[in-house]
Amino acid sequence: MSGTLLLGGCLVATPSSAETLTVGVYHNPPKLFADDEGRPRGVLGDLLQAIAKEEKWQLESLQCDFQHCLTLLEQGDIDLLPDVAWSEERAQRMTFHEEPVMYSWSQLYQGEGTEIDAIFDLEQQRVAVVSGSVQQSYLAAVTERFDINVTWLPVNSFARGFQAVADGEADLVAANHLFGDWRAHDYGLSDTPVIFQPARLFYAASPQLSDEILNRIDDVLRRWKQDNGSVYYETLGAWRAKPGPSQLIPTWVWWGASLLILLLASALLGNILLKRRMKLNREQLNAHEKLLATILDSVDTYIYIKSPSLKYRYVNRRISELFNRPTEDIIGKRDGDFFDAASAEATKKVDQHVLDSGKKVTIEEHNMLQGEEHVRTFLSIKMPLTMASGEAPCLCGISTELTEYLEMQSKTHRLAFYDALTGLPNRRLLMESLADVTNQDSCTATFSAIFIVDLDNFRLVNDIQGHESGDQLLINVADRLQRHLPQEATVARFSSDEFVVLLNTLGEEQGQATHKAERLARQFLETITQLRNDRALPITASIGISLFKCSGLSVNSVLQQADMALQQAKAAGGNTLRFFNMEMQTSVLERARLEGDLHQALGRNELSLHYQVQVDHQGVTTGVEVLLRWYHPQRGWVSPATFIPLAEENGLILPIGYWVLKSACEQLAKWAQQPSYAALTISVNVSSVQFQQPEFVRDVEGLLAQTQAPPSRLVLEVTESLLMNEPTRVRNTMLKLRSQGVRFALDDFGTGYSSLSYLKRLPLDELKIDQSFIRELLTDKTDAAIVDTTILLAVSLGLTVIAEGVERKEQLDWLKGHGCYRYQGYLFGRPTPLEYLFEAY
Numbered sequence: 001m002s003g004t005l006l007l008g009g010c011l012v013a014t015p016s017s018a019e020t021l022t023v024g025v026y027h028n029p030p031k032l033f034a035d036d037e038g039r040p041r042g043v044l045g046d047l048l049q050a051i052a053k054e055e056k057w058q059l060e061s062l063q064c065d066f067q068h069c070l071t072l073l074e075q076g077d078i079d080l081l082p083d084v085a086w087s088e089e090r091a092q093r094m095t096f097h098e099e100p101v102m103y104s105w106s107q108l109y110q111g112e113g114t115e116i117d118a119i120f121d122l123e124q125q126r127v128a129v130v131s132g133s134v135q136q137s138y139l140a141a142v143t144e145r146f147d148i149n150v151t152w153l154p155v156n157s158f159a160r161g162f163q164a165v166a167d168g169e170a171d172l173v174a175a176n177h178l179f180g181d182w183r184a185h186d187y188g189l190s191d192t193p194v195i196f197q198p199a200r201l202f203y204a205a206s207p208q209l210s211d212e213i214l215n216r217i218d219d220v221l222r223r224w225k226q227d228n229g230s231v232y233y234e235t236l237g238a239w240r241a242k243p244g245p246s247q248l249i250p251t252w253v254w255w256g257a258s259l260l261i262l263l264l265a266s267a268l269l270g271n272i273l274l275k276r277r278m279k280l281n282r283e284q285l286n287a288h289e290k291l292l293a294t295i296l297d298s299v300d301t302y303i304y305i306k307s308p309s310l311k312y313r314y315v316n317r318r319i320s321e322l323f324n325r326p327t328e329d330i331i332g333k334r335d336g337d338f339f340d341a342a343s344a345e346a347t348k349k350v351d352q353h354v355l356d357s358g359k360k361v362t363i364e365e366h367n368m369l370q371g372e373e374h375v376r377t378f379l380s381i382k383m384p385l386t387m388a389s390g391e392a393p394c395l396c397g398i399s400t401e402l403t404e405y406l407e408m409q410s411k412t413h414r415l416a417f418y419d420a421l422t423g424l425p426n427r428r429l430l431m432e433s434l435a436d437v438t439n440q441d442s443c444t445a446t447f448s449a450i451f452i453v454d455l456d457n458f459r460l461v462n463d464i465q466g467h468e469s470g471d472q473l474l475i476n477v478a479d480r481l482q483r484h485l486p487q488e489a490t491v492a493r494f495s496s497d498e499f500v501v502l503l504n505t506l507g508e509e510q511g512q513a514t515h516k517a518e519r520l521a522r523q524f525l526e527t528i529t530q531l532r533n534d535r536a537l538p539i540t541a542s543i544g545i546s547l548f549k550c551s552g553l554s555v556n557s558v559l560q561q562a563d564m565a566l567q568q569a570k571a572a573g574g575n576t577l578r579f580f581n582m583e584m585q586t587s588v589l590e591r592a593r594l595e596g597d598l599h600q601a602l603g604r605n606e607l608s609l610h611y612q613v614q615v616d617h618q619g620v621t622t623g624v625e626v627l628l629r630w631y632h633p634q635r636g637w638v639s640p641a642t643f644i645p646l647a648e649e650n651g652l653i654l655p656i657g658y659w660v661l662k663s664a665c666e667q668l669a670k671w672a673q674q675p676s677y678a679a680l681t682i683s684v685n686v687s688s689v690q691f692q693q694p695e696f697v698r699d700v701e702g703l704l705a706q707t708q709a710p711p712s713r714l715v716l717e718v719t720e721s722l723l724m725n726e727p728t729r730v731r732n733t734m735l736k737l738r739s740q741g742v743r744f745a746l747d748d749f750g751t752g753y754s755s756l757s758y759l760k761r762l763p764l765d766e767l768k769i770d771q772s773f774i775r776e777l778l779t780d781k782t783d784a785a786i787v788d789t790t791i792l793l794a795v796s797l798g799l800t801v802i803a804e805g806v807e808r809k810e811q812l813d814w815l816k817g818h819g820c821y822r823y824q825g826y827l828f829g830r831p832t833p834l835e836y837l838f839e840a841y
Contacts, residue, residue: 084096095211302398311332379400425493448548481501612625616822617816661703662707704740743766748768748804
């Protein structure tokens with residue numbers, strides 16, 4: 001019994017003068033709330049009133065919600081705020097005394113039907129948190145770090161949060177465990193295993209408050225904590241355990257007895273009073289002992305006392321749970337009865353050193369319980385404890401288990417720096433390693449290399465065999481790459497099917513370094529081609545290599561060079577490697593500059609439209625094709641074959657294509673008012689990117705309505721590749737526009753898939769024979785046969801045939817003789833601006 005009471009002195013601590021202090025009070029029972037008169041109540045409120053009474057302070061209360069209270073404290077509008085957990089961030093904005101008022105922790109509480117076992121179970125959950133609380137900042141940081149999607153419900157008190165869960169507005173609520181244990185049952189909530197953020201609670205002070213006030217608070221707390229009968233323990237008992245027994249007041253009922261009887265009975269009465277006083281003292285001692293035991297058993301740490309011979313003399317509830325034995329089976333036994341031999345011996349050495357030196361130690365211990373196979377880690381504070389005067393000191397120990405924390409820390413590190421599928425370092429870890437290599441301060445004279453290894457057509461594996469097969473392939477590739485790596489090299493998974501190898505110490509001579517890098521890269525290519533999956537799809541890779549020394553290149557520059565080389569390897573057909581060179585960079589930069597200029601071309605009126613006439617067999621102009629041209633201020637005329645594919649890649653084709661269509665419709669509307677031009681058509685090439693847009697039909701219909709252009713004079717030219725991509729969707733788009741009167745022409749026929757099925761199904765009006773067949777028409781029998789067959793096919797399908805690229809009269813005569821009666825080419829006119837279009841006619 002005495003050992004238990006002395007342990008209380010091992011655990012706990014205090015202030016004093018005459019002032020008027022303004023105290024902020026927020027609603028957080030049982031720790032803090034305001035009574036009907038506005039005075040601070042609860043554990044910390046009652047303690048503060050007791051301190052004020054002892055120090056003769058006057059307290060003025062100001063009720064506010066927690067976040068507002070913090071703001072008032074920082075501004076100096078209040079002096080003290082009870083129930084504030086210490087944090088580094090808060091210590092920058094307000095002041096704290098040294099001795100904690102009490103210790104606490106936070107916990108998640110769940111409603112009926114919710115099953116939360118770990119922090120990862122919070123995905124897609126609604127969690128109520130007090131705005132500005134330590135629970136909010138901690139949970140937000142943890143869930144963001146692990147990319148857990150949580151919906152936060154800010155509330156102004158724990159009670160409001162518990163009510164939100166009870167009402168179905170939230171799934172869980174984060175709260176201090178004191179409030180949760182006190183009120184969770186009232187709201188129909190239960191606690192979860194998610195416990196976090198042990199905290200020390202203080203009376204936080206305004207930065208303007210005198211340090212003397214805080215020192216006096218510390219003095220009072222320290223003095224009270226050393227006295228088991230102090231108001232400190234009475235207050236804790238009042239709020240956290242059953243109240244102690246009532247004072248027994250002796251009654252005197254024998255005043256009418258005679259003096260003789262009183263004198264005879266005085267000795268007996270004195271004896272009775274003495275026994276009653278002893279009984280009362282024992283009851284008070286038992287009550288304090290129970291209160292202290294309740295406190296020690298509620299702490300989530302392992303607390304124990306060992307005798308001078310290192311036998312257990314006292315253990316709290318957590319020790320019983322750790323050893324899975326009742327207290328009476330632990331008292332009197334040694335660590336060897338519970339831990340394995342090595343752990344028990346190591347602990348004995350530490351404990352004996354504490355008793356011999358008489359000094360407190362803080363140590364990290366690694367122990368294994370008997371019957372378990374994993375090592376537990378504890379942070380232990382051990383100190384000598386004198387139980388009675390003249391006796392040898394005992395050992396007082398307080399241990400906190402760090403096992404789960406360290407495991408979580410290890411998992412967090414692995415999630416942050418390693419790929420979950422392959423186990424390889426991830427992009428983040430590779431970038432840090434590469435930054436070390438390129439750091440000027442740690443430069444060496446040797447060459448290093450970056451390989452970017454990309455699997456060719458990896459998408460086919462996922463599409464044909466499924467993502468499980470694709471994942472297994474990535475695991476196999478990672479394994480093969482690791483097998484062939486030199487010891488000093490690093491391989492990381494950079495993205496879906498892309499791996500990056502960092503190779504150091506290739507030598508100081510560039511030729512030698514290049515040879516080593518190429519030999520290793522070819523080994524990679526060979527070993528990857530040897531991989532076969534369950535359906536025997538061929539597996540190949542492309543590799544881009546950048547050799548470098550730490551010559552001022554940034555991490556991104558090195559990776560960019562390797563990526564340029566990779567694109568060259570891909571362009572060469574894959575299953576090969578390429579080294580970066582300056583010509584590649586020049587080409588890439590040139591393309592990037594051209595793309596940047598193209599972004600400005602439309603706004604600067606650098607784009608223009610040229611028109612090329614289309615005529616029939618009698619030489620009559622039937623229409624024109626509108627052609628896009630770009631005149632660059634420095635480059636001059638830029639070939640459409642250069643800038644149109646670039647515009648399709650970066651999406652600029654959409655605003656450019658819309659401008660072309662609008663210009664064509666406006667011109668058709670003008671011609672419709674002029675009898676000599678009213679019958680002419682305008683053909684517009686439509687990019688597949690533009691045609692696939694969901695709003696394409698709406699845009700065309702809107703332009704026709706806006707400009708009042710005759711729809712039957714607008715011809716949209718599409719390519720075979722467009723028709724083969726999502727043919728059902730393309731057909732529906734064409735049918736919608738065809739119903740408005742818009743006509744369609746198939747451009748460059750014969751150069752693509754040339755499938756006859758879509759010619760029959762799609763609403764086409766014209767078929768244009770590509771100029772590549774017309775060019776050699778008179779000398780190449782194959783081209784002549786293709787053109788002849790195309791004409792017959794078109795006629796049989798009821799399509800008008802237009803021959804492109806007609807430049808000579810002999811070509812025109814041949815086409816007339818074989819049934820083609822519409823033409824376009826230099827023989828009839830070059831593409832020209834609209835104002836010069838009909839000068840020759």
